[in-house]
Amino acid sequence: MKHYLLILFGSAFANNLVLTQFLGLCPLMGSSKRQQTAFRLGLATVFVLTLTSVLSHLIDQSILEPLGVGYLRTIVFIVVIAAIVQFTEQVIRARSPRLFEVLGIYLPLITTNCAVLGVALLNVSHQHSFAESFVFGLGASLGFTLVLVLFAGHREKLEGAEVPVAFRGSAIGLITAGLAAIAFMGFQGFIRT
């Protein structure tokens, strides 16, 4: 139990996808204008990322490893991710049109979130088991969502700030993200790998 809690904490905070591994920066900059949308995108990412984390582990263990075609990993995982996103989209559209409307364009966009592929590949390099992959994916995506929502709070507030012209927009966003990454360096040493 303690082991899984450590993986959860480590993937959410100490090795946060966005602020320590610098994955998933495109949604961080792209969909953080409003906290509401950031939160919805985060929820969709939690679902997809946890699912792909587990499924890619299964495919890696049952197909790629036995056949000795590990070099196909990246491309296979991308196909898996795209398929899961498509599948999720269709199920949500059929079962809950309202949620589908709420998520809107952000659902298909998850395919291009490099954090999803990143977690799938990290599972392989850390040699995670099935349960570990699940916890790792869940923690990483929850940490991603937390940072996305908190960051959106800053972006909303920055709209009113008198930022010098040269730094408006993405520039000040990236500086803010950089300072937040410095804050997250405080978690260094929590998890010894």
Next chain:
Amino acid sequence: MNPLSIARRPRSPFIRSERSVRDIMRDVLMALVPGALVALWLYGSGVVFQIGLAAASALITEAALLALRGRPVRATLQDHSALLTGILLGLSLPPLAPWWVPVTGAFLAMTFGKQVYGGLGQNPFNPAMVGYAMLIISFPREMTLWSGTFGDSPSFSTSLTALLTSPDESWWDSIARATPLTLLHDGLKTTMAKGLPLPDPALTASILINLAYLTGGCFLVFRQALDYRIPLAMLIVLLAGHMTLQTFGGGLLGSLQQLFLGSTMLGAFFIATDPVTAANTPRGRWVYGAGIGAFTLLIRSYGNYPDGIAFAVLLMNFAAPSLDALTRPKAYGHS
């Protein structure tokens, strides 16, 4: 700069008080005096060098950036906020750090901590802590060299040598001493028996200096220059969390000593309470202070860095706008 860009979206605070920024900053500067004097007595003239250089660098950087942005320089500098940032940074630095440490730190603090966001009142992160965190990440060796204990402060010439030249390792080994938190961190628990009061001169120094900052902090609470919720929540969580850790066999020191180690009181009363970067709502401030206390304890106990105040403050700065959004009081009649 288009003035309408500010007017488009109203910003808090909406209720203005009669006291100017300058008045409050002057109160805060006065409240820092006891702590600074005790630091000077314990750690020697290096404290003055650090404060002086950091303050000068902060003022010069602020003036240069204001001039670049075409803002009034003299009037803005007189609000004393840049001076306070420089002094807070100087007080956090090791007294024997080389001259370029306070100069670089204050430059980074004013540039990336403040002016890039448009100056006072608009920066999301505490500028002094931005400077401090960048320094401890970039120069970990220089930032952990402390010297001087209770009744044994480095001489003027030692402080000057450390400031101006770059002495070699052997010189440092004869001068530098680990702080109680560093000792604690390195697992050298032998010098500090569990629960015993003041067993070590370095610990005595740490406790004296924290008491001095606590005195200054109480003065500020009395003057209503800061919100008591933030330091109170932070200290309660620090103490309660520490006792919980002790119950499970994690804590090393007596509970009261946890409150008086490192820069706890400086952080609680002077750094966490920065009204610009803290949460704004009363409930949000309870959570904000509690979060700083919790992260400080966690980083002290499990992290790589000996003291966690700077990172804890920056982490809660990052969360502050969302805390405000979550704890905003509902307007009457709205659901």
